[in-house]
Amino acid sequence: MKKLLLLSVLIALLSCGSNNVSTFATEETATKYANTITPLDLKKHLYIFASAEFEGRKTGEPGQKKAAEYLKNFYIQHNIVSPYGGNDYYQTIPTEHLLPGLNPSENVVAYIEGSEKPEEIIVISAHYDHLGMNNDKIYFGADDDGSGNVAILEIAEAFQKAVNDGNGPKRSMLFLHVTGEEKGLLGSKYYTNFPIFPLENTVTNLNMDMIGRVDDKHINNPNFVYLIGSDKLSTELHELSEEINDKFTQLDLDYSYNNEDDPNRYYYRSDHYNFAKNNIPIIFYFNGTHEDYHKTSDTPDKINYEVLAKRAKLSFLYCLGSSQ
Numbered sequence: 558m559k560k561l562l563l564l565s566v567l568i569a570l571l572s573c574g575s576n577n578v579s580t581f582a583t584e585e586t587a588t589k590y591a592n593t594i595t596p597l598d599l600k601k602h603l604y605i606f607a608s609a610e611f612e613g614r615k616t617g618e619p620g621q622k623k624a625a626e627y628l629k630n631f632y633i634q635h636n637i638v639s640p641y642g643g644n645d646y647y648q649t650i651p652t653e654h655l656l657p658g659l660n661p662s663e664n665v666v667a668y669i670e671g672s673e674k675p676e677e678i679i680v681i682s683a684h685y686d687h688l689g690m691n692n693d694k695i696y697f698g699a700d701d702d703g704s705g706n707v708a709i710l711e712i713a714e715a716f717q718k719a720v721n722d723g724n725g726p727k728r729s730m731l732f733l734h735v736t737g738e739e740k741g742l743l744g745s746k747y748y749t750n751f752p753i754f755p756l757e758n759t760v761t762n763l764n765m766d767m768i769g770r771v772d773d774k775h776i777n778n779p780n781f782v783y784l785i786g787s788d789k790l791s792t793e794l795h796e797l798s799e800e801i802n803d804k805f806t807q808l809d810l811d812y813s814y815n816n817e818d819d820p821n822r823y824y825y826r827s828d829h830y831n832f833a834k835n836n837i838p839i840i841f842y843f844n845g846t847h848e849d850y851h852k853t854s855d856t857p858d859k860i861n862y863e864v865l866a867k868r869a870k871l872s873f874l875y876c877l878g879s880s881q
């Protein structure tokens with residue numbers, strides 16, 4: 558009931574077109590912060606994150622460690638704190654929680670404390686590991702899931718700007734870059750088994766895994782995203798997601814893969830599922846499959862940065878709206 562009330566307050570604020578810029582929930586302020594998420598910034602990060610330097614970011618390998626360092630340095634530079642405090646942005650996963658033969662690995666975490674309900678947490682996640690290298694060939698993983706990681710960086714930066722202006726979210730945000738996804742959702746499994754914040758207080762998980770491309774079905778309408786899971790555990794989540802998109806981003810929300818009968822079963826195949834199985838409502842944002850999926854040709858030049866920015870904005874604005 559509480560969420561429904563919050564939803565109607567947000568909609569009332571949006572629909573009256575208030576020009577009270579000190580209220581985070583107004584259309585004007587929401588747009589202002591969302592617009593700091595730009596195609597150019599996403600591109601700049603992704604050309605580094607999915608470069609040869611990171612060697613395909615294989616779990617436990619030097620390339621993954623470099624990617625973790627890149628994420629951590631971004632948060633330090635932007636004064637976005639760690640939930641652990643200090644410069645410790647890693648949730649280290651001991652080898653016994655990984656597969657045999659893997660080196661220890663780490664989730665990367667950053668945090669913005671809510672102003673009024675800091676104990677309530679929204680987790681925004683993406684996996685930053687990928688397939689590594691095969692002989693001399695690098696699996697760059699630009700879409701899978703470099704796209705989700707750079708989106709989180711930009712979302713976190715937008716939130717921090719809002720905080721700096723005194724317009725921060727009322728609920729807390731945890732930015733969670735998980736490792737070990739390609740090995741079996743291991744990083745998100747570890748997080749939900751050993752959560753930094755109690756799962757009872759974790760109100761939503763938004764997971765982005767492959768959000769930078771346009772699949773064949775939408776070749777003539779790239780302004781889309783597949784949403785999976787939004788209505789499974791919470792109708793409020795689904796309704797607010799729709800409202801926010803209608804108001805701000807106007808993406809074509811494609812629910813084809815949300816069907817229980819869909820043979821791909823994507824609802825069960827990325828990190829959000831570890832939250833969903835703990836009864837936490839989730840939204841999985843996804844661009845569908847393409848010919849470069851899990852190939853060395855998944856490179857940053859093939860990303861549609863305009864639509865990546867829109868999808869990141871949708872996720873940011875959802876957090877903003879649901880946090881009021």
Ligand SMILES: [Zn+2]
Nearest residue numbers: 701702766767
């Ligand atoms: Zn992935």
